[in-house]
Amino acid sequence: MRNSLANKALNEPLAAYLVSMADDELILGHRDSEWTGHSPILEEDIAFSNIAQDEIGHSLVWFTLNEELGGKDPDWMVFQRPCRDYTCSRFVSYPKGDFAYTVVRQYFFDKAEQVRLTALSQSAYEPLKGASEKILREETYHLLHSQSLLERLGDATEESHARMQRGVDAAFPQALGLFEATDREQELVDAGVATASEHLKQRWLEGVLPVLVLAGLNAPVQGNNGGRTVLCQPDLGGRKKQHTSHLEQIVTDMQSVYQISPGGRW
Amino acid sequence: MVIAALTEENVWAALQDVADPEIPVLSVVDMRIVRSVEVDGDGVKVEITPTFSGCPALEFIQENIRTKLLSLGFKNVVVRKNMSKSWSSDLLDTAARNKLRSFGIAPPAVGPIVHENLMTEEVECPFCHSVKTHLESSFGATLCKQLYYCDACRQSFERFKRL
Numbered sequence: 260m261r262n263s264l265a266n267k268a269l270n271e272p273l274a275a276y277l278v279s280m281a282d283d284e285l286i287l288g289h290r291d292s293e294w295t296g297h298s299p300i301l302e303e304d305i306a307f308s309n310i311a312q313d314e315i316g317h318s319l320v321w322f323t324l325n326e327e328l329g330g331k332d333p334d335w336m337v338f339q340r341p342c343r344d345y346t347c348s349r350f351v352s353y354p355k356g357d358f359a360y361t362v363v364r365q366y367f368f369d370k371a372e373q374v375r376l377t378a379l380s381q382s383a384y385e386p387l388k389g390a391s392e393k394i395l396r397e398e399t400y401h402l403l404h405s406q407s408l409l410e411r412l413g414d415a416t417e418e419s420h421a422r423m424q425r426g427v428d429a430a431f432p433q434a435l436g437l438f439e440a441t442d443r444e445q446e447l448v449d450a451g452v453a454t455a456s457e458h459l460k461q462r463w464l465e466g467v468l469p470v471l472v473l474a475g476l477n478a479p480v481q482g483n484n485g486g487r488t489v490l491c492q493p494d495l496g497g498r499k500k501q502h503t504s505h506l507e508q509i510v511t512d513m514q515s516v517y518q519i520s521p522g523g524r525w
Numbered sequence: 526m527v528i529a530a531l532t533e534e535n536v537w538a539a540l541q542d543v544a545d546p547e548i549p550v551l552s553v554v555d556m557r558i559v560r561s562v563e564v565d566g567d568g569v570k571v572e573i574t575p576t577f578s579g580c581p582a583l584e585f586i587q588e589n590i591r592t593k594l595l596s597l598g599f600k601n602v603v604v605r606k607n608m609s610k611s612w613s614s615d616l617l618d619t620a621a622r623n624k625l626r627s628f629g630i631a632p633p634a635v636g637p638i639v640h641e642n643l644m645t646e647e648v649e650c651p652f653c654h655s656v657k658t659h660l661e662s663s664f665g666a667t668l669c670k671q672l673y674y675c676d677a678c679r680q681s682f683e684r685f686k687r688l
Contacts, residue, residue, distance in 0.1 A: 302662045302672075309664040316579015316668075320608055389609040390578075396613075396638065396688050397577055400663045400671075403643055 264328075264384060269450055272443035273384065274328045275346065276453055278336070279441045279498055280375075281321035282347035285337060286506070287368055288314030289513055293355045303358075310365070310401055317397075320390050327386065338517040342510040348436040348497040352506040356429070359419070362412060363426035366405035367434035367467065372398050374462045378454035387452065406470060413474025420475060427476050435460065435493035442498075464489075529597060536562045536569055539597055543589050546582045547667050550628040553586055557616040560607060568601035569594055574612045576688065577668040614688045626651045631673065631684035638687055650675035651682055658682075 264270060292311035298304035322333035330336070351368070355361050376398065379391035412419045438460035447453040464480065464487060471478050479491040496502070517523075529535040540559055541552045553559050553573070561572040571590055575583045587604045594602045614633040617625075622632035631651045644663075647656050655677030663686075665672040670683040 302664075305666075306662060306664040309668055312581065312668060313577065313579045316577065320578050323608060386609055389611060393608075393611040394578060397579075399638065399640060399643065400686065403640075404663050407644070 264452075266450060269446060269452065270328050272441070272446050273387075273452060274325050274330050275441045276444065276447060277321045277325040277328070277387075278330070279346040279348075281318040281325065281336070282345050283351050283368075283437065284314045284318035284321065286345070286347045286509060287351040287364075288312070288318065289509055290351065290353075290355050291361075291365070294358075294361065299358050306404055307361075310404075313397060313401065317394050320394065324386050324390065338514050339521075342502070342507050343500060345502065345506060345510065346441065346498050346500060347506070348433075348439065349494050349503060349506070350430070350433040350436045350497070352497070352502060352509060353433065354505060357422055357426065359412065359422035360426040360429055362405060362408045363423060363430045364434070365401070366409045366470075367430055368437070369398060369402040369405050370466050370470075371434065371437045371459070371463050373402055374459050374466065375454075378459060378462075381451075382453065383451035409470065409476075410474045413471075413476045423474070424476055427471065427478060431478055432491040433494040435489070435491075436495050436497055438463070439493075439495045439498040461487075531564055531567060531569070531598060533562050533564045535597065536564060536571070536594065539593055540571075540590065543586070543593050546585055546589075547669070548625070548628065548630065550624045551621055553590065555617075555621045555624065557612065557621075558586065559590070560610055567599055568603075569599045570603045570605065572605050572607045572610070574607055574610050576612050576614075578608070579668060612688070614685060617685075625685060629682060630670065631682060633685045633687040643687070648673055648684055650678060650680070652680055653678040 264273065288311045291307045291314065294307040295304060295311070298307055319333055322336050326332055350364070373395070376391045376395040379387055380395060382388040382391065409423070413423050414420055438456040440456040444453065444456060448455045465484060468478055468480060479489065481488045481490055537554060540554045543553045545551045545553055545556045545558070548556070556576070558573050558576065559571060560574050563570040571594070573586065573590070583606065590604050591602045615635055617632065625632045629651050631648050634646055644660055648658050649656050650658050653675060655675055657676040658673050659676065661672040661674050661681065663671050665683050669686055671686055672681065673684050674681050
């Protein structure tokens with residue numbers, strides 16, 4: 260059967276994996292949507308509104324796969340699940356901040372998505388493989404956009420450089436939290452369903468570091484592909500449901516309309 | 526009133542009247558959003574796939590298809606989203622591409638996507654047919670379109686994204 264796992268013992272870790280991806284997309288999508296009507300220029304207003312819509316659409320895809328494994332329906336997961344049960348990385352939960360921080364965060368996230376979805380396009384679990392191939396093609400446009408903005412703003416003016424560098428300083432340790440493994444990830448790796456987070460992190464570093472150099476920005480990393488040391492403390496905890504008050508703020512905001520009239524339709 | 530026979534052929538023909546809400550010159554069949562039709566007595570099952578995973582028009586499309594098929598005389602209509610059958614812009618045929626152009630939207634190029642070339646691909650202006658055009662933004666009024674500018678006729682236009 261295409262839609263079921265040969266080994267039922269993998270249901271639980273796979274569901275955890277899918278929900279963590281869904282939560283990352285959902286929360287970042289909402290953070291991106293905070294630029295609607297507030298971006299520095301109209302084109303970016305449109306771009307971030309589009310990106311927000313895409314990311315939230317992708318979260319629906321992952322929540323739907325989770326539902327097929329026996330999880331709750333996507334609407335429940337988004338509007339009724341308590342904030343303390345979210346397993347997004349802390350990275351995506353932080354306030355949108357300066358526009359420069361948003362550009363850096365989006366680039367780091369888009370690159371991580373490219374690396375992860377490329378790997379998942381080889382997944383032994385067919386539904387995950389198919390969805391990854393599809394989303395990877397949609398995400399291409401995000402990465403093109405955020406990377407070209409990063410390259411242009413990184414060394415445009417003294418001010419843009421300074422603000423982008425502050426963005427990198429803040430976002431880099433946070434972005435490493437995207438590669439915090441979910442519960443029982445190793446079993447998925449052994450079954451060929453997912454790729455190890457540590458491996459994805461290395462692929463991400465290989466992709467991100469040369470682009471930062473090109474943009475005239477410094478990352479807290481020493482060495483090269485032969486041997487690399489990350490010089491900052493990764494901002495972990497999200498996958499283990501250890502969040503900051505920023506997640507509570509955005510989830511409360513996101514669920515507020517639903518809570519006025521649970522189950523209401525209009 | 527003449528009621529058409531409840532056949533798959535007639536379902537496909539009827540769905541030609543259901544327009545894509547964002548590009549009304551194309552039907553949901555032209556767009557290849559409808560992927561399969563199965564008739565069983567007075568019941569019909571239709572499978573659809575979104576162009577973009579986050580397409581907000583999908584529920585609206587589902588509802589329009591349901592209404593259309595109920596009006597044909599079907600009693601039991603199921604319109605199911607199938608996210609695993611992936612949609613690609615390569616599915617659009619020549620007729621659909623011509624309709625897009627006549628609506629002022631440049632059609633997507635065909636073939637495998639080369640990441641590095643996506644921003645610099647040659648795109649023909651749907652109004653004056655010049656190729657002296659450039660990409661203004663990868664994001665436009667809807668998820669499936671990009672914004673271009675024609676340097677020859679000085680007109681902005683949209684292009685359907687390659688996917």
